[in-house]
Amino acid sequence: MNYYYITGTSRGIGKELAEQLLLNPSNHVIGMSRQKTIEHANYHHFYLDLTSATAIADFKFELHANAKKIVLINNAGALGFIKPIGKLESDTIIKNYTLNLIAPSVLTNSFINCYNTVDAEKVIINISSGAGKNPIDGWAVYCASKAGIDMFSRVVDAEQKVRAEHPQESIHKGFRIFSIAPGVVDTNMQTEIRSAHKEDFSRLEDFIAYKTKNELSSAKSVSQKYITILDDLNQIQHVLSSIKDY
Numbered sequence: 001m002n003y004y005y006i007t008g009t010s011r012g013i014g015k016e017l018a019e020q021l022l023l024n025p026s027n028h029v030i031g032m033s034r035q036k037t038i039e040h041a042n043y044h045h046f047y048l049d050l051t052s053a054t055a056i057a058d059f060k061f062e063l064h065a066n067a068k069k070i071v072l073i074n075n076a077g078a079l080g081f082i083k084p085i086g087k088l089e090s091d092t093i094i095k096n097y098t099l100n101l102i103a104p105s106v107l108t109n110s111f112i113n114c115y116n117t118v119d120a121e122k123v124i125i126n127i128s129s130g131a132g133k134n135p136i137d138g139w140a141v142y143c144a145s146k147a148g149i150d151m152f153s154r155v156v157d158a159e160q161k162v163r164a165e166h167p168q169e170s171i172h173k174g175f176r177i178f179s180i181a182p183g184v185v186d187t188n189m190q191t192e193i194r195s196a197h198k199e200d201f202s203r204l205e206d207f208i209a210y211k212t213k214n215e216l217s218s219a220k221s222v223s224q225k226y227i228t229i230l231d232d233l234n235q236i237q238h239v240l241s242s243i244k245d246y
Contacts, residue, residue, distance in 0.1 A: 002027045002069040005061065005111070007050060007103065008076030010035040012187040013127065016223035017073060018043065026068075032059070033076065050076050050103045051095040057106060061114040069121040071230065072111045074104035074149070077127065079189055082138040082196040093141055100145035105152055112156075112175055123233065124177040125226065126153050128240065132181075138201040150240050153179035157239045176233060180226070181242040186216035217243075 004021050008014035009031030018038055021027045028042045036045040049055045064070065080096040081088060108124055115122050131139055132146030160174040184190070193207045210216050225243045229236065235246060 001064065001066050002071070003030065003064050003067055004028070004071045004073065005030045005032065005107075006073045006075055007032045007048075007107070009033050009045070010037045012075075012189070013182060013185060013219045013223055013226075014073075014075040016219040017075065017226060020220070020223050020227055051099045053098055053102060053106075056098075056103050059107065059110065061111055063114070063118070067118065067120040069123070070115055070118070071123045071125065072107060073125045073127070073226075074107060075127045076103065077129075077142075077146075079139060079142045079192060082193065083200045084138055085140050087200070088141070096141045097145055100142065101148045101152075104149055108152075108156065108177070115175075119173070122173070122175045123230065124153075124156070124175060125230070126150075126177070126179040128153075128179040128181040128242075130181050130183075130242070136203060138196065150179045153177050154239050177239065178233075178236055179240050180229070180236075182217070182222045182226075183243050184210055184216055185219055185222050186211075187219055190216060 004027060006014050006018055006029060009018045010033045014031070014033070015037060018029045018031055021029050022040045022042055025042070028044070031038060031043065031045045032048040032050070034047060034049055036047070038045070046059065048059060077100045078096060080092050104126055111124065126149050128150055129142070129146040131143045132150050136143055156175070156177045160177070163174055190207065190211065194204070194211060196204055198204050222243055225246060229246055
């Protein structure tokens, strides 16, 4: 059996990923979000507030006796209010860093700690963003948190390679981690972007055009690409990449 832990399964890419994976009876999906929108025999849901540092720290992964593959997909994320720094509420900044950066970092730490000696294929996919590589006005917290998750992924990958050079430290195979951006996807996040105020976001017209010109990818097609990548990890050349590379 393959076990997939996915954050943010109530909607968007997270929900599509879960539903596509559940088409295979060999897959068991564990969703983590504040709402449950999936009903399936092989789906289990943890009601988890990913903006609460305490709730994230208290979450425990489970051991699976028959696991062939165990995957953590840190998908949940949010832009928060689209405003320049100086116009944001402090609580908004804290909650968005918690959701976008602290949650995936803590969950990755717990995931590795739990399955460190488990003899199965172990994979971590962080859903990144081009915003982590390019500054976008009004998106400071989102850009910074996605840049942070990219570097976090690179460091964890480096640690796993160092560990592989000293196999006496563990008799089991290590973890593979990747940070993969989905591109511009037709989700609720895009709706929120198009609702921003022009004075707070200079690129508003660009994002409205993505919709009117049908340049947004569907969450379903993007999730299918992620699953194709997961089925053949050897096609991934670098820790950081984008769906468009495959």
